Amino acid sequence: MEFEPKKAQGPVVKPGEFAFSAAGLDHGHIVGMCAALVEAGATLKTVYDPDPAKVEGFLKRFPTARAADCLERLLDDPETRLVAGAAVPSERCALGLEVMAHGKDYFTDKTPLTTLAQLEAAKEAVKRTGRKYMCYYSERLHSESAEFAGQLIAAGAIGRVIHVDGFGPHRIGPLSGRPGWFWKREKTGGILSDIGSHQIEQFLFYAGEEDARVQFSRAANYHNPEYPEFDDFGDCALVGKNGATSYFRVDWFTPAGLRTWGDGRTFILGTEGYIELRKYVDVGVEPYAADCVILVDGRGEHRFSARGKTGFPFFGKLILDCLNRTENAMTQPHCFKAAELCVQAQDNAVDITPGENRGWKRDFSPPSDSGEEKENMR
Amino acid sequence: MEFEPKKAQGPVVKPGEFAFSAAGLDHGHIVGMCAALVEAGATLKTVYDPDPAKVEGFLKRFPTARAADCLERLLDDPETRLVAGAAVPSERCALGLEVMAHGKDYFTDKTPLTTLAQLEAAKEAVKRTGRKYMCYYSERLHSESAEFAGQLIAAGAIGRVIHVDGFGPHRIGPLSGRPGWFWKREKTGGILSDIGSHQIEQFLFYAGEEDARVQFSRAANYHNPEYPEFDDFGDCALVGKNGATSYFRVDWFTPAGLRTWGDGRTFILGTEGYIELRKYVDVGVEPYAADCVILVDGRGEHRFSARGKTGFPFFGKLILDCLNRTENAMTQPHCFKAAELCVQAQDNAVDITPGENRGWKRDFSPPSDSGEEKENMR
Numbered sequence: 001m002e003f004e005p006k007k008a009q010g011p012v013v014k015p016g017e018f019a020f021s022a023a024g025l026d027h028g029h030i031v032g033m034c035a036a037l038v039e040a041g042a043t044l045k046t047v048y049d050p051d052p053a054k055v056e057g058f059l060k061r062f063p064t065a066r067a068a069d070c071l072e073r074l075l076d077d078p079e080t081r082l083v084a085g086a087a088v089p090s091e092r093c094a095l096g097l098e099v100m101a102h103g104k105d106y107f108t109d110k111t112p113l114t115t116l117a118q119l120e121a122a123k124e125a126v127k128r129t130g131r132k133y134m135c136y137y138s139e140r141l142h143s144e145s146a147e148f149a150g151q152l153i154a155a156g157a158i159g160r161v162i163h164v165d166g167f168g169p170h171r172i173g174p175l176s177g178r179p180g181w182f183w184k185r186e187k188t189g190g191i192l193s194d195i196g197s198h199q200i201e202q203f204l205f206y207a208g209e210e211d212a213r214v215q216f217s218r219a220a221n222y223h224n225p226e227y228p229e230f231d232d233f234g235d236c237a238l239v240g241k242n243g244a245t246s247y248f249r250v251d252w253f254t255p256a257g258l259r260t261w262g263d264g265r266t267f268i269l270g271t272e273g274y275i276e277l278r279k280y281v282d283v284g285v286e287p288y289a290a291d292c293v294i295l296v297d298g299r300g301e302h303r304f305s306a307r308g309k310t311g312f313p314f315f316g317k318l319i320l321d322c323l324n325r326t327e328n329a330m331t332q333p334h335c336f337k338a339a340e341l342c343v344q345a346q347d348n349a350v351d352i353t354p355g356e357n358r359g360w361k362r363d364f365s366p367p368s369d370s371g372e373e374k375e376n377m378r
Numbered sequence: 379m380e381f382e383p384k385k386a387q388g389p390v391v392k393p394g395e396f397a398f399s400a401a402g403l404d405h406g407h408i409v410g411m412c413a414a415l416v417e418a419g420a421t422l423k424t425v426y427d428p429d430p431a432k433v434e435g436f437l438k439r440f441p442t443a444r445a446a447d448c449l450e451r452l453l454d455d456p457e458t459r460l461v462a463g464a465a466v467p468s469e470r471c472a473l474g475l476e477v478m479a480h481g482k483d484y485f486t487d488k489t490p491l492t493t494l495a496q497l498e499a500a501k502e503a504v505k506r507t508g509r510k511y512m513c514y515y516s517e518r519l520h521s522e523s524a525e526f527a528g529q530l531i532a533a534g535a536i537g538r539v540i541h542v543d544g545f546g547p548h549r550i551g552p553l554s555g556r557p558g559w560f561w562k563r564e565k566t567g568g569i570l571s572d573i574g575s576h577q578i579e580q581f582l583f584y585a586g587e588e589d590a591r592v593q594f595s596r597a598a599n600y601h602n603p604e605y606p607e608f609d610d611f612g613d614c615a616l617v618g619k620n621g622a623t624s625y626f627r628v629d630w631f632t633p634a635g636l637r638t639w640g641d642g643r644t645f646i647l648g649t650e651g652y653i654e655l656r657k658y659v660d661v662g663v664e665p666y667a668a669d670c671v672i673l674v675d676g677r678g679e680h681r682f683s684a685r686g687k688t689g690f691p692f693f694g695k696l697i698l699d700c701l702n703r704t705e706n707a708m709t710q711p712h713c714f715k716a717a718e719l720c721v722q723a724q725d726n727a728v729d730i731t732p733g734e735n736r737g738w739k740r741d742f743s744p745p746s747d748s749g750e751e752k753e754n755m756r
Contacts, residue, residue, distance in 0.1 A: 162598075162600045162601070162611065162631070163611065163613075163627065163629070165545070165627065167543070167645070169647075169652075215594065215596070215728065216593065216594035216615060218593070218615070218617075218623065220540075220621075220623070222540045222621070222649070223540070223649050233540065233541065233623075235541075235615070235623070235625060237594060237596070237613070237615065237625075239596075239730050242732065243598075243600070243730065243731070243732025243733065245596065245598070245611075245613070245730055247613060247615075247625055247627065249541065249543065249625065251541070251647065253540070253647055253648075253649065253652070255650060255651040255652065255674050255675050255676050256676045256677075257651070257674055257675050257676050257677045257678040257679060258674050258679060259679065263652075263674070267545070269547075269629065269631055270631075271600070271601050271631065272633060273633040273635070274547075274631070274633065274641075276661070281679075283654070283672055283674060283679050284672045284674075284679045284680065284681040285681075294661055294662045296633050296635055296636050296641070296661060296662075297633050297635050298633050298634045298635050299634075299635045300635040301635060301636060301637065301659075301661050301662045302662065303662035303663075350593065352617050352621065352623055353621070354620060354621025355621065
């Protein structure tokens with residue numbers, strides 16, 4: 001095979017050359033974000049969260065970091081070049097505006113923001129301060145199978161990308177283990193923003209689309225009537241400016257018997273072949289293996305394991321981008337376009353919740369001649 | 379495991395108890411249709427097609443059948459109880475109306491019809507004659523993995539079905555090997571009718587939905603500008619009356635390196651687990667195996683091979699339905715509902731063909747606030 005996973009380089013800076021801090025520990029992703037930056041050479045300096053228990057847990061994982069007694073102390077630290085945060089989604093933009101106002105770059109967990117007004121504020125702040133507002137779209141950036149798919153496409157393995165399908169199932173786990181904000185639409189931004197953001201970002205990246213449009217989206221509360229604002233299912237169809245299409249489905253229905261949190265898949269259809277990613281488990285196959293990549297082209301069916309092969313080049317590139325004011329890890333427009341589309345997908349989603357799970361009863365209307373579907377729009 | 383594939387019974391009638399004939403050999407599916415009926419005990423009596431070469435080929439496969447010199451001879455045969463046909467899609471309904479007018483049941487290749495006017499005529503004829511207008515939705519009826527999925531759902535293996543995803547990729551093969559009608563929209567009904575009909579039928583069946591609605595559909599000519607009427611890609615989102623949702627994608631982009639004509643998949647998401655069917659190939663796995671069924675539930679990940687296990691119970695049931703005037707194989711409303719929805723999906727599809735493959739240039743409009751998408755409607 002001429003297609004082999006290419007390994008990321010190791011640390012891109014020497015110890016102390018790039019210091020960053022962490023603020024907002026509401027989502028566990030903060031650990032992966034910080035660990036990946038440290039692996040790429042960054043120095044984790046300070047951490048702040050209003051909840052001392054969260055800070056204590058964080059320091060067990062990163063014992064060389066110091067706790068700040070308030071956010072301002074962290075923001076005023078002249079050595080901190082970037083702040084990584086995983087606040088409650090609806091508060092991510094506000095934190096980013098503060099970070100950028102203090103002359104630092106911002107690296108937030110996905111989804112990076114939850115409203116179009118926040119997006120406008122973030123864009124304006126980026127323009128005014130010259131700082132970065134980057135996002136941890138982890139299902140691509142922190143996945144070796146996803147990284148390898150990008151290498152395959154760039155090498156021309158499947159020709160021109162015409163369609164991307166994404167499945168983003170998640171395990172909800174014990175309901176009591178979820179914080180209160182998890183069930184609130186205003187806090188999470190809804191399922192299409194929250195876990196849907198990964199999917200939209202992957203479509204834009206793999207199809208090489210700088211702009212796209214949401215053509216259709218749905219959200220539902222199928223099975224959690226005790227939390228009427230919660231979406232446990234969502235899906236969405238998009239079309240890119242250059243004509244590639246996408247569909248994705250996200251849900252909270254991973255059964256207890258799966259060996260990991262979700263059987264995430266990406267299917268990338270090209271004019272000369274296709275790629276399937278079995279990102280977190282090759283379901284039903286023993287022993288446990290993640291990062292399974294299947295490529296079918298004109299010559300045959302090819303299976304790869306990307307695990308341990310590519311590393312995660314995004315993080316080293318991000319450090320260098322911050323130092324050199326370049327955009328090799330991700331462009332700012334790409335980051336914001338994915339955010340914009342996921343907010344639009346959620347805001348325009350047709351609510352197809354059956355029964356009375358939202359507190360009202362859905363009417364089933366007869367098929368319409370036009371194919372238009374606007375009922376129950378929220 | 380308590381879930382094991384249940385085997386279909388053998389022949390349901392003795393030789394000569396149920397005679398049928400074949401008319402309209404335009405699509406190769408006629409062979410599978412006749413072979414399955416013969417395996418279930420039916421006697422294939424007569425065949426007619428205006429093309430002698432097609433009849434000759436057919437008789438090589440079914441040497442005990444006799445050739446009729448005209449369609450009327452076949453239709454007037456009092457022993458023939460059912461006529462199986464795989465005419466050009468746009469002519470399937472006209473053939474069925476003739477068959478039913480002669481007091482015989484009709485079993486047509488998918489898609490069973492191509493326009494809503496044909497659907498009305500077929501419904502009226504069924505009502506008037508009391509005959510059956512059944513359809514060979516082969517991707518479920520002639521697939522052991524699909525049959526086993528139905529058994530699993532009926533046994534409650536995944537709880538309530540909330541969503542079905544279907545991928546129906548097909549290999550186009552050498553373009554010169556395709557008949558002229560293959561490229562004509564009016565003849566095939568378009569991709570969402572033709573190969574999409576399988577997908578819609580599977581959704582209705584697995585979700586137990588008697589009625590549903592097309593919410594969004596697209597079609598494109600991505601890569602065959604020399605045939606501007608041809609759709610090489612289509613997709614569609616549906617919602618059922620009881621609230622289950624579906625998405626499917628069909629295309630003609632199977633690369634030459636795949637070991638079979640298409641990597642057909644069905645993903646069925648339930649409240650308590652999910653099922654994946656790898657219908658025609660477990661891609662990338664040696665040795666070649668089809669009918670791979672994966673079930674994930676509360677207890678674990680389970681892999682089954684359904685090949686050689688379930689048989690195809692539809693065909694024996696269809697014979698008995700014709701003899702006993704029952705509807706155990708498939709109800710007439712189910713058959714017609716799938717047909718209706720696929721015509722609607724096609725008629726209302728947004729054309730997302732990029733470039734000038736249809737002979738005109740697509741405009742990319744900016745994102746709309748409403749999420750409505752009606753441009754280029756055909």
